[in-house]
Amino acid sequence: MTSRETSIEIPLEELRQQRSAKWTAYPPDVIPAWIAQMDFRTAEPIKTALQEIVSQEDFGYPRREGQQPAVVLAQAFSEWMDKRFGWSADPALAVPVSDLAQAKFAAILAFSDPGDGIALQTPCYPPMLEAIRETGRRFIDNPLVDAGEGVTLDIDGLARAIDPGTRMILLCNPHNPTGRVFEEQELEALVALARRHDLVIVSDEIHQDLVYPGRRHMPLAALSAEAAKRTVTITSPAKSFNIPGLRCGVMHFGSQELKDRFHRRIPRRLLGQPGIAGMDAAITAWREGEPWLSQVLARLTEARAQFEAAVGTALPAVRWHAPEATYFAWLDCRDARLPTSAGDFFLKEARVAFSPGESFSPGYRDFVRVNFATSTAILQEIIARMGQALLRFAR
Ligand SMILES: Cc1ncc(COP(=O)(O)O)c(C=O)c1O
Structure with missing residues (x-):
């Protein structure tokens, strides 16, 4: 890990202590990547205020x-x-x-x-x-x-x-x-x-x-x-x-x-x-807050690249358009022909919690929204769990 990452990323053990909805809505074996909140440390001037x-x-x-x-x-x-x-x-x-x-x-x-x-x-x-x-x-x-x-x-x-x-x-x-x-x-x-x-x-x-x-x-x-x-x-x-x-x-x-x-x-x-x-x-x-924001944007740009590298390789049958803004990956899983909605599939089979596509409009049950504003390590684990679940299902 680089020093920049360590300065901004909150480790998993610490995140699990938070009382936020993101980190308490699911059992501890689930990695939450749903609600719009980042797993990053707060800007120092805000904490001081x-x-x-x-x-x-x-x-x-x-x-x-x-x-x-x-x-x-x-x-x-x-x-x-x-x-x-x-x-x-x-x-x-x-x-x-x-x-x-x-x-x-x-x-x-x-x-x-x-x-x-x-x-x-x-x-x-x-x-x-x-x-x-x-x-x-x-x-x-x-x-x-x-x-x-x-x-x-x-x-x-x-x-x-x-x-x-x-x-x-x-x-x-x-x-x-x-x-x-x-x-x-x-x-x-x-x-x-x-x-x-x-x-x-x-x-x-x-x-x-x-x-x-x-x-x-x-x-x-x-x-x-x-x-x-x-x-x-x-x-x-x-x-x-x-x-x-x-x-x-x-x-x-x-x-x-x-x-x-x-x-x-x-x-x-x-x-x-x-x-x-x-x-x-x-x-x-x-x-x-601008210097902090620049740091976050640099991290999000890396996270987006990390996800981009996985789509179509570690995540076969998943399609996306790389987002131009936001820390969301809007994933089209129609080609995977999943047995349930994509949100339910990844929660049950991969133990990762995303925002289900159907919550954004009824026709989108084969889509999920992934929040990738997290550490490199957590994002790697999310991608690995998704990839393994897709592979098991495809067999
Ligand atoms: C488009 C949009 N509007 C608003 C919000 C948050 O709004 P609120 O200030 O009501 O929490 C979000 C949070 O994800 C959002 O994505």
Whole structure:
């Protein structure tokens, strides 16, 4: 192991002590590689910020830099977007949220009514589907298309699916589970369609920073004034900095009019406010976390290469498109002709827990999403167990 790896990777014995869902949901003989959380050490500045709250017993009503912490959070968000993507997001149009599930539900309640149509590209991160169903909205399926080179948006299909009762599009970019970073032309076509039908777009960009060399993330709201005025960007440092338990994110409205429309239905107080630990961690991540993030991206690039080397060799009959972003491998196991869903097969036969494909859309039971944000050794073990199970089954 190199010193860089030792500095960032948490060894298996230590991970097994954690109380997180990832490391406690399955029996100890199972290696968990499902929920979106990395097995890496936390950035030092974030740990220091949290330790400071504890050592000062600073648990009162918060104030930061002489103002409301939400104001500092919005500034840190705006600085990060500018630095990383050249997007000048107005901090005055940003609202803190506890998590992005809350942001999605709130946006749906604000910009649509029960029975209205909401379009979503599938397969997709399950809480996006839940947000449509649990608010009584109509789900308009817009499956991604795969012509062999990786998935793309099906703009023509979406144009056909949109009806007079359609009010919104939920977009996930970079895309979970496929790891696609959509091209500007695809996004422009989506915005043109939204304009034609006067739709609000909620763009979940939580995976924005986890993009591999050669690709670039384009915030939807930064595309054009037309895109901005109908886009609610929802994002947080939870994925990039591996702090989802600290619960802090941001909703950014691309225009004052959109923000006012939102608050006419969702008063600010109804959203509450994230706790100070979450806000301090997020502010610190965006202001001081970049060196740590570079280290993580280097490790993820290696892990992606490790997986790429295994697909088709150690893992016969498994196909994938290497992700352009995210730490997910979206594996197509149809050629393996497994006896059960791929998720069940690998759990039972390989004792590795992945996110089952059918949770992203019912037609994907032969797919699994593997979280490869772990140590070289654990990933090697995951690949070996998968390979052995496939081999046993093929005999
Ligand atoms: C697309 C997407 N959005 C949001 C989240 C997390 O959101 P929350 O802040 O609700 O935990 C994830 C986590 O995997 C995700 O993949």
